[in-house]
Amino acid sequence: MPESKPAFVRPQDFIWLLLFGGLAFASPSRSSSELELLSALAIFQLAEPRVAFFSTSRGIITANAIKLILGFLLIGFTEGIQSSYYLITLFPVISAATSLGTLGSTIFTLLACGSYLIFLHPFFLDPNRYEITREGLKILSLRVIFLPVVGFLTNQLAESNREAVKRYRAAAMQLADANQSLREAEAAMRRSERLAALGQMSAGLAHELRNPLGTVKASAEMLGKSIAPGNEVGKELAGFISSEVDRLNSLISRFLDFAKPLHPQGSKNDLSEALDRAVSQLEQHNPPFPVTVYKNYSPDVRPFHFDAEMIERVAYNLLLNAAQASAPDTAITVKTRQLEGYAELSVIDRGSGIDAKDRESIFNPFFTTKREGVGLGLAIVVKIVDEHGGKISVESEAGVGSVFRVLLPTGPPEPAA
Secondary structure: OOOOOOOOOOHHHHHHHHHHHHHHHHOOOOOHHHHHHHHHHHHHHHHHHHOHHHHOHHHHHHHHHHHHHHHHHHHHHOOHHHOOOHHHHHHHHHHHHHHOHHHHHHHHHHHHHHHHHHHHOOOOOOOOOOOOOHHHHHHHHHHHHHHHHHHHHHHHHHHHHHHHHHHHHHHHHHHHHHHHHHHHHHHHHHHHHHHHHHHHHHHHHHHHHHHHHHHHHHHHHHHHHHOOOOOHHHHHHHHHHHHHHHHHHHHHHHHHHHHOOOOOOOEEEOHHHHHHHHHHHHHOOOOOOOOEEEEEOOOOOOOEEEOHHHHHHHHHHHHHHHHHHOOOOOEEEEEEEEEOOEEEEEEEEOOOOOOHHHOOOOOOOOOOOOOOOOOOHHHHHHHHHHHOOOEEEEEEEOOOEEEEEEEEEOOOOOOOO
16 A cells, blocks of 8 residues: 655644744743744744654754754753753753664753753853852752653653564564465465366266277277278378377376375485486487476485485476477576475576466466466476475566476484484
8 A cells, every 4th residue: 555645734733833832922031032943943843744854863863953952042042041941952852762762862861961051151151140059959950850851751661662563563574474374375275175176077087088089099090901002081080080099098197197196105215316317208208309408406415205206207397398488409407405304406497487477377287378288287296296295386587487496395304424
């Protein structure tokens, strides 16, 4: 949501006007210097919240210094140490206490006390005309003590408010994280429900289609053998039927792979060896992809428990997608590294990338952007990774490339020999 702009007229503005108006009205002398300084203080107090500079640390210090100077001049022009305006020195003290912390509050409190006590100097106080009595010293002491007491109490209140704000912000961040985790859990649950429903449908559909497809293929082969040698069109059509049946059988096999429950056979395996087999399988793909695969394996990744055949399939699917998204004579990088409790497998390409609008859907079954794809490759990858207790994520930018990251739990580190 956009931040709302502060109101041009605030309720506290009327309080400041009432205060300075009352001071001007109650002034016994109403000299021009006194009224001008009161007006300057009033204008500055009203303008300060509306100037962005005064909301910065340097601006706050500058504003308090200006108030201190104006208060000093006002006291100086109105009988100095006997001035009834001595409370004006509270302005910079309270302001510093609320916004500059303990150190800033202490400094400005000392400056305010000094700016008032300096009027005891003979330069300002004529000893021939004024005599400081014992009663006058008591009053003077109370006035000076009043400043640090107010500054300390205001600073303590401000510190308490700041601590409360920090606690509220921390609680709000924790709540936001909890809400995000809840949304992710709900999304994962919905995806699991969709996977379960689609898996059941795929299994039933595949079972019903397999038998008639076998009959169609056998009939096409017999038809091809019975066609006269000179009937090239008939042989070509029979070949089309047979090849399309093979393609449908392959698709059904993928449906069944997606639908059947996975039971990883966990044994201690070397991740690099599984990745090497996946790379070799990609290089033997027919037709071969004219891309170069760079291997960047970390020696820190030690053998750990995982199903080598399933993780090899994960790597192959990711490599195949990367190769299909890459232009000829480009490079794909397969990389591993050890994290705390996880082994990370990354497949990096510099291909066409994934549109932002498709990024949330690419792991859903039957979602594909390929002309001849069926959208089960990444869904099977997610299923295998989930069964291993791992995580998968993608970073991609259209026209730049993609990075698929798989985290596989390695368990606690083995004790050193």
